[in-house]
Amino acid sequence: MTYTEIEVFLSIVTIGLFTYLARLLFLLYSPKFLSNQRIKSALDGIPAAMLVALVIPTTLFNNGKVDLLRSEVFAIIFSVPIVYRFRYSGLGLISAVTLLILLTTVFG
Amino acid sequence: MVQYIHEQYYIILESVRFTLNKLLPLLPSILIFGVIFGFAGATTGYSLPLISSMSFVIFAGSAQFVTVLLLLENEPLVSIIVTGIIINLRHLIYGIVIRDRLEMTTLKKFIVAYFLIDESFLVTDMAYRERKQNPSLDLFRVLLTSGIILWVCWNLSTIVGYILFLTYGDIFDIPGNFIVAASFLGFLVDHFRKYPEERLLITVTSAISVILGYILSSSALLITIMVAGSLMAGFMSRRDE
Numbered sequence A: 001m002t003y004t005e006i007e008v009f010l011s012i013v014t015i016g017l018f019t020y021l022a023r024l025l026f027l028l029y030s031p032k033f034l035s036n037q038r039i040k041s042a043l044d045g046i047p048a049a050m051l052v053a054l055v056i057p058t059t060l061f062n063n064g065k066v067d068l069l070r071s072e073v074f075a076i077i078f079s080v081p082i083v084y085r086f087r088y089s090g091l092g093l094i095s096a097v098t099l100l101i102l103l104t105t106v107f108g
Numbered sequence B: 001m002v003q004y005i006h007e008q009y010y011i012i013l014e015s016v017r018f019t020l021n022k023l024l025p026l027l028p029s030i031l032i033f034g035v036i037f038g039f040a041g042a043t044t045g046y047s048l049p050l051i052s053s054m055s056f057v058i059f060a061g062s063a064q065f066v067t068v069l070l071l072l073e074n075e076p077l078v079s080i081i082v083t084g085i086i087i088n089l090r091h092l093i094y095g096i097v098i099r100d101r102l103e104m105t106t107l108k109k110f111i112v113a114y115f116l117i118d119e120s121f122l123v124t125d126m127a128y129r130e131r132k133q134n135p136s137l138d139l140f141r142v143l144l145t146s147g148i149i150l151w152v153c154w155n156l157s158t159i160v161g162y163i164l165f166l167t168y169g170d171i172f173d174i175p176g177n178f179i180v181a182a183s184f185l186g187f188l189v190d191h192f193r194k195y196p197e198e199r200l201l202i203t204v205t206s207a208i209s210v211i212l213g214y215i216l217s218s219s220a221l222l223i224t225i226m227v228a229g230s231l232m233a234g235f236m237s238r239r240d241e
Helices: A005-028 A037-044 A046-060 A071-086 A091-107 B002-023 B027-042 B048-057 B061-072 B077-101 B106-115 B118-130 B139-168 B176-194 B196-212 B218-240
Strands: none
Touching: A005 B048, A005 B061, A005 B077, A005 B106, A037 A046, A037 B077, A037 B218, A046 A071, A046 B077, A046 B118, A046 B176, A046 B196, A046 B218, A071 A091, A071 B176, A091 B027, A091 B176, B002 B118, B002 B139, B027 B048, B027 B061, B027 B139, B027 B176, B048 B061, B048 B139, B061 B077, B077 B118, B077 B218, B106 B139, B118 B139, B176 B196, B196 B218
């Protein structure tokens, strides 16, 4: 441990404070340009983009390089038709983890 | 008066029911992720109250993971603070979207700001879209309920993870990134199936994320993809007009 607990705690409080302010800023203050209809349409695209950003790179990349021949990638890919067929979002985690365990058990 | 109370009761009930329904698929991943975080935190050698304080002060998984990682690598505290803040800058965008969709008093804004994380933002977005069919959904209550449930699960699982490390040592070999991808996969597929008008957006942003994945770190990629996605959605609406 390089730092004392107090030093680390103060760092945590600083990050926490800025995080809270980042969440609060545009809830309190709305710049005029945000009332534009085109801007509103643009904001509607954010949830889909966020889902892509959370799933695609974390699946395909390993240490900054595309690495497709991993059990994790196959587990995610094979889970897609399962989730699509049964129309239940929670199946994503269940099927992917089950498949990953199966694949690592069979292929090592 | 009685009818008003009855209506309010129905709105609360509907909002909580919707939140639980949408949040349930996410909870296993939150719990697993929280346990892994507590576990990773314990490996730094810092005390449980300190590691646990990250979960209730910062309350943002990715920033917490990076903080622990940088502490393990003995990075300067200033770098740790700056990195943690930059990763959480995406919450600025959540604030913009939520403000546009939800009218609240200032006090309520101060309260929900603390609970505005990736998952509660996602559930509130679902409620916003669902409200066209179910007007009794109250977005403030959805955001608050989901935030509180997530906060409790995240903090408890952090403590459990820390204790697991002290008790059993190194037992996890499932990568944290895989848990994140698997958790949100169902929502991405569901989004793709439910909203045909956003399929092009999802396809193009996926391609962009693959290209940019070579040159950007995960936090920079997350922010860039969200900005690219919103620009494209704006461009598509202009084309539709």
